[in-house]
Amino acid sequence: MPEKNQIYTTKIDTINHLGYGVCRLNGIVCFVKGGVTGDLLKVKIIKCNKNYLIGKIEEIIEKSDYRTEQDCPVFKFCGGCSFRHISYKHELELKKSFVEAEFKKANVDVKVNDVVSTGITERYRNKAQYPVNSENKIGFYAERTHNVCENYNCVLQPEVFSDIIRIVKNHIDKYSIKGYNEETQKGLLRHIYIRQGKITGEINVCLVINGQTLPHSDKLIEELKAIESLKGVCLNINPKNTNVILGDKYITLYGNEYIEDVLCGLKFRISPASFYQVNHDCAELLYNKAAELVNTENCQNITDLYCGTGTIGLCVASQIKDCKLTGVEIVPEAIENAKINMQINGIENAEFICADSTDTSNNILKNTDVVILDPPRKGITKELAEKIAESNIKRIVYISCSPDTLARDVKWFTELGYTCGDVTPFDMFPRTGHIENVVCLTRPTRQ
Numbered sequence: 457m458p459e460k461n462q463i464y465t466t467k468i469d470t471i472n473h474l475g476y477g478v479c480r481l482n483g484i485v486c487f488v489k490g491g492v493t494g495d496l497l498k499v500k501i502i503k504c505n506k507n508y509l510i511g512k513i514e515e516i517i518e519k520s521d522y523r524t525e526q527d528c529p530v531f532k533f534c535g536g537c538s539f540r541h542i543s544y545k546h547e548l549e550l551k552k553s554f555v556e557a558e559f560k561k562a563n564v565d566v567k568v569n570d571v572v573s574t575g576i577t578e579r580y581r582n583k584a585q586y587p588v589n590s591e592n593k594i595g596f597y598a599e600r601t602h603n604v605c606e607n608y609n610c611v612l613q614p615e616v617f618s619d620i621i622r623i624v625k626n627h628i629d630k631y632s633i634k635g636y637n638e639e640t641q642k643g644l645l646r647h648i649y650i651r652q653g654k655i656t657g658e659i660n661v662c663l664v665i666n667g668q669t670l671p672h673s674d675k676l677i678e679e680l681k682a683i684e685s686l687k688g689v690c691l692n693i694n695p696k697n698t699n700v701i702l703g704d705k706y707i708t709l710y711g712n713e714y715i716e717d718v719l720c721g722l723k724f725r726i727s728p729a730s731f732y733q734v735n736h737d738c739a740e741l742l743y744n745k746a747a748e749l750v751n752t753e754n755c756q757n758i759t760d761l762y763c764g765t766g767t768i769g770l771c772v773a774s775q776i777k778d779c780k781l782t783g784v785e786i787v788p789e790a791i792e793n794a795k796i797n798m799q800i801n802g803i804e805n806a807e808f809i810c811a812d813s814t815d816t817s818n819n820i821l822k823n824t825d826v827v828i829l830d831p832p833r834k835g836i837t838k839e840l841a842e843k844i845a846e847s848n849i850k851r852i853v854y855i856s857c858s859p860d861t862l863a864r865d866v867k868w869f870t871e872l873g874y875t876c877g878d879v880t881p882f883d884m885f886p887r888t889g890h891i892e893n894v895v896c897l898t899r900p901t902r903q
Contacts, residue, residue, distance in 0.1 A: 458482055460504050463514055468495040473554055473889035475538030486511050490532075492542055493550075494520030522546040530607050535599035537612070538889040544577055548883060551891040555859045555881050562863035564870060566895075569880045572745075574737045577886040581734045582717075584613045585701055586621060586648040588635035592628055594621055594648065602638055612887065617650050620661055620683060624648055627676045636666055644670070646694060647701050649728060653717030654736035657685040660715045662728045664692045664701060670709075677710045688712040692728065702729060714793070720744065720771040722801045730790040731764035735884045742855065742882045742894060743771045746828065749853045749877075749896040752776045755825040759784065761813040761840075762831045766794030766806070768855070769828060773806045781806040784813050784820055816843040826851045835861030838868055845872035845899075852897040857884070862893055874899045 458464060458481045468477035468491040477491015479499075486509040488499050496518035503510035522542045526532075531540045539547045548571045556568045574580070586594050587604050595607035608625075609618045628635070628645055636643040647664035661680060663670060670676070670691060677689055688711035694703030706713055706728065714727045720740050726732045733739035750758065750772050756779060760769035763783030773781040783806065785791050794808040811820065813831070816839050821827070827849050829836060835858060844852065852869065856862035866876050874897040884892040 458484065458486070458501050458504065458509055460501050463498055463500050464511075465517070466497060466499055468493055468497065468520070470553075471539075471542065471550055473538065473550075475541070475889065481509060481511075484509055488513060490541060492520040492523045493546065494522060528611055530595075530605050533598050534596050534605040534607060534610075535601075536596050536610065537887040539887050544886070547887070548573060551881060551883065555879060555891060555893060558859040558863040559866070559879070561860075562867045564863055564867050564876060566866070566876050567878045569878050571881040571883050571891070572738075572741055573883040573886070574735075574741065576737065578611045579614055580737070580886065581612050581614070582654050582736055583651045583732070583734045584610070584617055584649075586650075588628075588645045588648065590635050590637035590640075590643050592625070592635045594625055594635075614652055616652070616659065616683060620650055620659075620680065621648060623679045623683075624661075624663070624676070627672070627679065631672050631675075633671055641666070641697050649692070649701070651715055651726065651728065651732075652685075653715050653726075655718040656716055658687045658715040658717070659683060659685050660688045660690070660713070660728065661686070662690050662692050662706075664694050664703070666695050668693060673709050680710075686711070687715050690728065719767055720774075722770055722774060722797070724765055724767060724770075724797050725793050725800070726765055727789045727793055729787055730793050731787075732767065733884065735886075738882055738884045738892075739767075742884070742892060743768055745880060745882075745894055746853050746855060747772045747775055749894065750776075750826055750828070751851065751896075752779050752826075755779050755851075757782070757824050758826045758828065759821055759824040760828040760830075762829065763794060763808065764790050764830070766797050766808060768830060770794075770797055770801060770803055770806060772828070773803050774801065777805055779805065779825075782820065782824075783808040784811050786810065786812045814840050816840055821847040821849065824849050826853065828853045828855070830855040833858045833861065835865050841865060841868040841872060845869070845874070850899055853894065854897065855892065855894045857890060857892050859891060859893060862895070866895065866897065869897050872899075 466479045476487040488511045498515040499511035589604040593604045593606045598605045634643040636646040649662040689709045691707040693705040760783040763785045791810040877896040879895045882892045
């Protein structure tokens, strides 16, 4: 059994989704922060557990061919990226292997295609949420903590976000406005939440506060107006002792609460509470694939569960005029946006319902031929899978940001008589450990 504080020479076998190198010492798995597949290292054991070890690099004896120079000054401390220290080609290989491993664990025999990517790994995000601590540090949480790692210029975010952060930072310092302290629940400014339309350039700045007003907000707005394409500034009121970023109440200080953007040729209105994919260009690739998998032959009714602002469903409905789309979403603001999005794009073969997609007691799935699923990370419920099967639905197009819950849910569907097609991963979140997937499940309809 390896011992704590001892140093061992070892070779890294692979990397996990957190960016830790993985090796074995005397048959026990050891995770090494910063280790890269193929590295020959001297590793010091800093934690011994019954089933695994944690090590840190003491010396790189021989560098892996996959290792690259780190291009972010806070990469070692920030919890945002997992893979800034390896080649992008290897990152895509790893992500495919992560998906394969989850389906193998779930005992589902399926082909996983190569990862689809735009090839763009920087400045691709259209949304950022920056926590502000009691020392008025603004940035992102350090790995596995709520300690703020100060960073005004994350290379995943548009450069204009850095300008906005500096303006807000100057304002709160000038007027002695304190950031939020999670332990004492005191302090006013909790988060700075920014969204930008990739095509339109429109920007909304939302300040999440532990109160009802922001002192001298008129002065802040005048400063923020220097930002090109600023369309609105709003407050989100969140006085609760919670890790949930956004509260329920919004106050518009300037302009509009929403922005608009163009996706797959359609215009979408997006409010702060509405879900919208953070990587615009990769989302277009994913949604076009989803539309292809819907396969509208002999299809009259499509139900889009967890529809958000209607992006996926409307992209499909705009291409298939003969089918009716029904979108279902529990967030009222998102449904209002979806209805507006339907109108501004002149789509008449769709309707949107504010309801819980997991509620199996309603008749939402009646007469549905195809279901589109795009649930949150926790996936769907087994009861919903059973309801879909009982509703005699012949085709399911499932989009997921979590390979483990996707594999679990696909297992349920295969046990209910569905056949699983190829899984196609999309790199919606380059340089992080996350990967989006889409898969189609089919079953002959019962007569």
